[in-house]
Amino acid sequence: MKLTKRITAFWLMIAAVLLLCAGCGAGESDSDADIVLGSGRSSLRIISGSENSELEPILEDFAQQENIRVEMTYKGSLDIMRLMGEEEIPYDAVWPASSLWLTVGDTEHRIKHAESVSISPVVFGIRKSLAEELGFVGREVSVGDLLTAIRNGELSFCMTSATQSNSGASAYIGFLYALLGNPEVITSEDLRSEELKTQMRELLSGVERSSGSSDWLKDMFLEGDYDAMVNYECLMIQTNRELEERGEEPLYVVYPYDGLSLADSPLGYVDQGDDEQEALFLKLQEYLLSGDVQNEIQRTGRRTGYTGVSEENMDVFRADWGLQPERVLSPIKMPAADVLFECLNLYQTDFKKPSLNVYCLDYSGSMSGQGNQQLVEAMEQLLIQENARQNFLQASQDEVNILIPFSGDVIDTYTAVGNGSELEALYDEVKNQTVGGGTDMYAAAVRGLKLLKEYDLSQYTPAIILLTDGQSGGSFYDFDSAYTELGAEIPVFSIMFGEADETQLEELALYTNARVFDGRENLTEAFRSVKGYN
């Protein structure tokens, strides 16, 4: 019976009306969304795979038409799955890349009205001349063919993190099948093979860069100079449009016939008992599934509707880019949930290229108190492996973590190898540093670059992760010369905290093809996002 609920709802409404009056003239409410589309009193908060950022113009039209705000927050699909298991889901809708993660994540049965908006297969996009050279043009290609090219050092590629994003996870499962000799379905026993471990490591050593979600990978790809990436067919089309505009060589799309998977992009409502939000959600869903909008979505390179790509949209799926709009998409079977998670854990701990993380952490005076406390808590989530495991962020056996606490200058440096006691001991160092003095993040980053010189960087996924809360002294110029001297493309990610100067951080990110994350809302979350990139 819902009578009590209704009474509560009634008082809440009164409170809301009063608040409305009190807040007259005040601006729009704060939102930690990545982008807010449209304006208006009511809003729909959607947590979505980043690939849907390509649909923002379509969502914006809806927001304007209904006079509401659509607040989009982007995350990898596996991160969305984990969020769905939490007690509170601070969103009205979830929109992961595949219904697999939705089904596995919705343990409390809170998701309603989930429906697929579009379909896109996970494919390989390879620089066209290279694809031709490798003989991948105009014929059926197996995962094994791709692996051979990777093993021979003829092909390296970018893919998203298999433990955070659907496209990475799908590709990785495809690799597993191929290395295991295409069994009917992957079993736990299959995963224990030593041979598999050796081969998978070899294969993943061909991964040049990684990211936490698919659209970010596309952006990174376009910023850098890489040969290939694993991503959705629709994002390959977007990438090629941009490459063509720049006058650069496009990617040629390869559909590995024995390792294909499909993203069905389900949009589902998070039922928290609010009828108005539900009605608003259904309106959005109806809009997205309406004939005109489905056609518009198809023009972004997604497969929509029941009858395949329409005649008039065939021009979007260009044959000279290797696209096959009429191909029967016959995907591999995903393993059962328990085996799937076993696969993902192995990726994180045994298979993926080990990370080489340099954490430059700010201990300047302004960090004292709450700032420092939050920093220590966030690092606890990463360094203490029991915590890290819950988010598939556990360290691998050969991983290297370097800690550089800094204020006006570098305070000290600490290095831990592996995922055992050395790593957890770093946490004590994080905890025990004294806070005080000025800020020079450049000095810390320069020291980080110097330490990296001692490693064979081809064996690791290196990154500098900078956390700072203030305007930095020192100069970008120092950093630049140390960077040029090292001569390797090391991304310098930053986590913005307190009164950090975003322009300084953006400058570093742009220069090193990395990203700036906002740690002011949730520092732990920001660290998690960074980890997706290495």
Added chain:
Amino acid sequence: MKTKLIGLGILAVVIIAAVVYVCIGRSRTVTEINGYVGGEKIGLLEDEEVQDILRDRYKLAIDYAKAGSIDMITADATGRDFLFPSNQTALELYEQINGKPVKSEIILNTPIVLYTRSAVAQALVSEGIASEAEDVYYVDMEKLTEAIESGKTWSDIGLPQLYGSITVGTTDPTKSNSGNMFAGLLANTLCGGVANESNLPEILPRLQSIFQKLGYMESSSADLFDQFLKTGMGAKPLIAGYENQLLEFAVENPETWEQVKGDIVLLYPTPTVWSSHVYIALDEAGTAGIDALLDQDIQRLAWEKHGFRTGVYDTPTDAAHFGVPGLAEEITQVAPMPDADTMDKIIEAL
């Protein structure tokens, strides 16, 4: 500014008054009940005509959370007034765990069927696995099971565009009803009768290996059917579902149906099993749902718009209105499901 504030104050009072009026008005007339419902019945419960009848004749509104038929029995039912699973086994399981419910009743029926695309149907016919009689397709369960167990691939039966071996996509039999019933049907086929505790040990390993081949399975019949339609022949060449799913889709999406109906084929397993949607009332408020859903007009709508064969309409004479080719007038070849204890053992093993 001040007048603006006063104006807003008045507006607030008017809104509050309106809210009070609506809330009190509604709570006096309509009782809202809430329960777990299998996904395949959501179309019926969301039907405005059905909702109008519930409200006007029975002063009732039915809210729900979607859950698999087996899942909902073991889920926390605090605050729920009813469960609406899709088979009687779920009721038997409920009774084993919780004892007799306040009240229960079968509301709707629909047979388990297979869905496929015309190219696949043709291949199955030429292999002798399926056959056509008076425009209705039937699939020989024994031959189909044989093909699955022997590891035949799609390309072996002339479908090289499909990757992998012949399987029937189902929902997770440990979570959802259509998969559960299909497992029952397969168990019957493997033992050549109705599976029971004496012949189960022999067939269980075979059943396990058939399901193990499927890997990850959807937990909801509605999601599986949606994917069958949207992801195309490659992703879901052959799935198990309910007959009513296609009938409902054809009524609700007449234009789309017109475009795709040439390619989608309904196959009746011989024999099949009935999915009986039984309503389990958990409290007094919940019992009102039974009478309301058995309303003659709701039962009529359940058939005409949602394709459920109901008590009154189990031998329909007006099947033509669906415009679904190959819809069987009558379902004659039906076997009983294995009993609850046997099904329980099957679920445990899978």
